Amino acid sequence: xxxxxxETRQLSKDYLLPRVSxxxxxxxxxxxxxxxxxxxxxxxLAVVGESGCGKSTLARLVTALDRPTAGSIHFDGQDLTILPxxxxxxxxxxxxxxxxxxxxxxxxxxxxxxxxxxPLRALETDLNRAEADERVAEALEDVGLQPxxxxxYPHEFSGGQRQRIAIARAIITRPSLVVADEAVxxxxxxxxxxxxxxxxxxxxxxxxxxxxISHDLAVVRxxxxxxxxxxxxxxxxxxxxxxxxxxxxxxxxxSLLDAVPLPDPARRRRGGKAxxxxxxxxxxxxxxxxxxxxxxxxxxxxxxxxxxxxxADGRQVACFNPLD
Amino acid sequence: MALLExxxxxxxxxxxxxxxxxxxxxxxxxxxxxxLGLVGESGCGKSMTALAVMGLLPKxxxxxxxxxxxxxxxxxxxxxxxxxxxGRRVAMIFQEPMTALNPVKPIGxxxxxxxxxxxxxxxxxxxARAARLLDRVGLPRARFPLGxFPHQLSGGQRQRVLIAAAMACGPDLLIADEPTTALDVTIQAQVLDLIAELVEAEGLAxxxxxxxxxxVAxxxxxxxxxxxxxxxxxxxxxxxxxxxAHPYARGLxxxxxxxxxxxxDGSARLTTIPGRVPHxxxxxxxxxxxxxxxxxxxxxxxxxxxxxLAGAHWVRCLAPQRGAPKS
Numbered sequence: 001x002x003x004x005x006x007e008t009r010q011l012s013k014d015y016l017l018p019r020v021s022x023x024x025x026x027x028x029x030x031x032x033x034x035x036x037x038x039x040x041x042x043x044x045l046a047v048v049g050e051s052g053c054g055k056s057t058l059a060r061l062v063t064a065l066d067r068p069t070a071g072s073i074h075f076d077g078q079d080l081t082i083l084p085x086x087x088x089x090x091x092x093x094x095x096x097x098x099x100x101x102x103x104x105x106x107x108x109x110x111x112x113x114x115x116x117x118x119p120l121r122a123l124e125t126d127l128n129r130a131e132a133d134e135r136v137a138e139a140l141e142d143v144g145l146q147p148x149x150x151x152x153y154p155h156e157f158s159g160g161q162r163q164r165i166a167i168a169r170a171i172i173t174r175p176s177l178v179v180a181d182e183a184v185x186x187x188x189x190x191x192x193x194x195x196x197x198x199x200x201x202x203x204x205x206x207x208x209x210x211x212x213i214s215h216d217l218a219v220v221r222x223x224x225x226x227x228x229x230x231x232x233x234x235x236x237x238x239x240x241x242x243x244x245x246x247x248x249x250x251x252x253x254x255s256l257l258d259a260v261p262l263p264d265p266a267r268r269r270r271g272g273k274a275x276x277x278x279x280x281x282x283x284x285x286x287x288x289x290x291x292x293x294x295x296x297x298x299x300x301x302x303x304x305x306x307x308x309x310x311x312a313d314g315r316q317v318a319c320f321n322p323l324d
Numbered sequence: 325m326a327l328l329e330x331x332x333x334x335x336x337x338x339x340x341x342x343x344x345x346x347x348x349x350x351x352x353x354x355x356x357x358x359x360l361g362l363v364g365e366s367g368c369g370k371s372m373t374a375l376a377v378m379g380l381l382p383k384x385x386x387x388x389x390x391x392x393x394x395x396x397x398x399x400x401x402x403x404x405x406x407x408x409x410x411g412r413r414v415a416m417i418f419q420e421p422m423t424a425l426n427p428v429k430p431i432g433x434x435x436x437x438x439x440x441x442x443x444x445x446x447x448x449x450x451x452a453r454a455a456r457l458l459d460r461v462g463l464p465r466a467r468f469p470l471g472x473f474p475h476q477l478s479g480g481q482r483q484r485v486l487i488a489a490a491m492a493c494g495p496d497l498l499i500a501d502e503p504t505t506a507l508d509v510t511i512q513a514q515v516l517d518l519i520a521e522l523v524e525a526e527g528l529a530x531x532x533x534x535x536x537x538x539x540v541a542x543x544x545x546x547x548x549x550x551x552x553x554x555x556x557x558x559x560x561x562x563x564x565x566x567x568x569a570h571p572y573a574r575g576l577x578x579x580x581x582x583x584x585x586x587x588x589d590g591s592a593r594l595t596t597i598p599g600r601v602p603h604x605x606x607x608x609x610x611x612x613x614x615x616x617x618x619x620x621x622x623x624x625x626x627x628x629x630x631x632x633l634a635g636a637h638w639v640r641c642l643a644p645q646r647g648a649p650k651s
Contacts, residue, residue: 050508051479158600159366188365188535193579193594200593215508217584222594245584259513261538262583265561268542 004074005176005209006039006062011071013057017283027283031057033233034071036309039226041176044203044210046224046241048217048256054233055213059179062211063095064088076176093123093173100182102162106154113150116140116169123173139168142205143198160191164198171202181213196223217260221245229253232290234306239315249313249322252291289320297321325395327529328354328377328497332389335369335376337604344605346372346385348553354546356496359523359530361544361561363537363576367601369553370533374499377531378416379406393497411438415490417519419502421482425474431458432470435489442493457488461518480511484518491522498523501533516543537577541565546636549573552601552612559637569633569644572597572613577649595650611641619643 013032020027032054039045047055060066062073064080073080075095080088096119099105106115116136120127127135137147143164154162163183170178180199184192196219202208214220220227220241227241229250237250248254289307292298301320309318330352336343347369354360362370375381377391379398391398393413398406418424425434435457436450445453455465461484474482483503490498500519504512520543523530532543540547541561548558549570557570568574578595582588599616602608608615614624621642628642 050510160600189537189576190365190579190597191600193581193596196581197593197596217509218581221584221586222581242587246587256509257584259509260584261512261516261536261542263537263541263565263577263580265541265565 003041004038005041005076006037006211007074008035008037008058008062009072009074011035011058011061011073012069013054013061013066014069029283030233030285032061032068035230035233035235036071037228037235037238039177039209039211041209042203042207043226044212044224045226045228046212046214046220047228047230048214048220049230050215050256053230055230056181058230059097059181059211059213062177063097063179064092089123093119094175095177095179096170096173096175098163098166098170098178098180098183100186102159102166102186103154105166106162108154110153111150112152112154112157112165115154116150116165116172119169119173135172136168139172142171142202143168158191159187160194163187163191163195167195167198167202171206171208174206175208177209177211179211179213182215183212184219185214185216192219199223217245217257229256232285234290234318235309235316236291236318237315238309238317243314247313247323249315249317250291250319251295251297251321251323254323255294289318297323326353327356327394328352328531329390329392330373330377331392333373333376333391334388335372335381336386336388337382338384338386339605341605343386345607346553346604347376349389350555352548352555352558354497354529354531356529357523357527358545359532359543361540361547362531362533362550363535363540363547364550365535365576365601367552367603368550370535370550371501372553373550374416374501374531374533377497377499378410378414379403380410408442411490411495412442412493413495414497414499415493415495416499416501417483417486417490417503419505421479421486421506422474424486425482427474430471430473431468431477431485432472435470435485435492438489438492454488454492457492458485460491461485461488462514463488478511480507480515483507483511483515487515487518487522491526494526495528497529497531499531499533502535503532504539505534505536512539519543537580549576552607553604554612554640556613556641557637557639559633563634563637566648567633567637567646568649569637569639569646570613570641571617571619571643571645574645574649575616575618619645 011032012034015029015031016026017029047058049055061068068081113136116139117132120132136150140147140149145164184195187195212224224241227244228235229237231252237244237253248257288303288305292302307318307320309316330350333347333350334345335347336345364370376387387399432451432454435454439445439450439453451470455470463484504515534540544561547561547564548555551572557573568577575597597616602612610625611628614620623642628640630638630640632638
């Protein structure tokens with residue numbers, strides 16, 4: 001078994017929302033609740049779920065952009081939550097992020113070379129100009145762009161090329177971990193395929209570890225060996241992607257998979273009565289399993305207590321009535 | 325006669341270097357109660373086609389050919405006459421539910437707007453009808469009063485408000501431009517179900533624009549594949565997915581990752597289409613896809629003719645492929 005690069009233990013994050021009235025305590029939104037995940041070096045873990053399930057918050061916690069309310073994150077054995085800020089800063093070059101919107105994540109007034117070199121200026125200040133330029137050229141080549149592209153501006157590139165630039169910026173510090181938050185969701189399918197292939201190539205070449213945040217299950221199936229399904233801040237199912245997606249144990253995983261449109265008119269499911277889901281309030285979740293109000297299998301027990309995440313059938317699942 | 329007939333539609337935009345054709349010689353036909361999916365990458369002209377049908381082309385654009393709704397050529401109508409049609413007989417749902425709604429107007433007013441405008445209903449009656457419409461799209465008044473503002477709703481709920489507003493005057497033709505692209509898969513499924521149900525119950529014609537072949541397969545009776553301002557393949561959905569002929573359509577299909585439940589090895593590289601959609605001003609002569617095409621022939625430098633492969637299956641390619649597409 002390879003050593004784990006990232007390990008979260010009982011990680012929780014609450015956000016305080018604006019007070020409703022002067023005297024009332026501010027409402028507390030539990031964005032991430034007791035999440036324990038391990039990510040092995042050189043492998044890929046995907047976190048999936050609907051908007052608001054806490055997957056982006058988890059990414060921000062793992063990259064130490066936000067401090068958890070409780071629990072810890074160990075990166076290569078070091079606890080990021082108690083690390084002094086100078087040490088944390090030195091460690092930062094080993095984990096980098098790629099964001100969703102390649103239009104918003106690059107400064108339109110900076111030449112591409114400057115944007116790509118920015119992490120070096122912040123995190124590897126000992127490099128001289130020539131060394132930095134060399135690293136930029138290396139990173140550009142790595143992502144399939146031309147050396148001459150350093151002097152161009154973001155608007156001269158297509159969405160797919162911009163995402164390559166964002167990836168070059170992430171790998172320039174030679175990180176161990178790359179956290180990609182919806183990094184291919186804004187791209188057309190043909191360009192998405194190119195960028196996904198690039199992620200796989202870079203992993204082969206540099207032994208990168210990926211944490212993929214995505215809501216696209218087909219993309220996740222393609223790129224990540226392991227998947228964690230989140231619902232309302234909790235991990236409800238965690239295991240090898242192929243196994244979890246082929247035979248989901250949690251009813252929520254099943255409903256996510258069922259919702260994916262398939263490119264096969266013979267398997268069309270439309271035409272039934274449209275389901276209307278009554279949204280519940282994220283600030284006052286029900287006492288039991290958060291999915292129980294939407295679940296067809298929920299019993300009395302599901303409405304009373306929260307099911308723990310337990311090993312079953314080669315994965316972990318948090319459900320009292322798992323699917324076979 | 326079909327409800328919507330697009331006949332040799334060409335849209336040109338004036339540029340300093342002369343007119344550039346954004347859409348070239350487009351033919352489409354859509355019957356009542358049917359749905360037509362328009363697919364292709366960004367920059368292929370899908371949204372421009374929708375805007376042309378709505379009569380919402382940018383000022384610099386010039387449209388040639390004909391767009392007939394029930395036999396009436398929309399391109400020949402005055403702006404005033406078009407205003408009478410938009411929202412009443414032809415309605416549109418846009419991609420961004422965040423920006424398509426007015427943030428400072430309550431949702432009830434936004435749904436009632438076209439009722440007041442087109443049907444001159446008095447306020448009380450328009451609001452009563454708006455409440456029924458919102459109920460119809462799954463936003464019951466008890467939980468979603470008419471006085472709510474867009475920021476108080478989630479993305480899926482806002483998209484439902486837009487659908488209610490689009491359905492208000494009982495249009496004949498509904499144009500949905502990437503209606504679910506910004507939504508989660510579970511919400512996407514609900515919104516698609518809702519659109520499918522409305523199309524069936526009201527006998528609407530649906531023009532669905534999307535880049536997602538999965539959505540097309542689930543929703544469309546007919547599919548037209550666009551590339552660089554032209555339709556390169558058109559067929560009934562079952563035929564198209566069974567025997568895609570155009571290398572571009574097959575390329576799009578092959579670039580999709582496997583279905584999540586598939587048991588095949590996940591880590592293989594995806595098939596990609598090299599290069600990108602050309603800018604309309606730099607479109608090569610002949611087949612515009614030829615520079616990216618794996619089956620390119622020397623003859624592709626000339627415009628390929630439209631070939632009929634079977635009943636309603638048309639393709640614009642000199643080397644149409646046979647058999648089921650490979651994913």
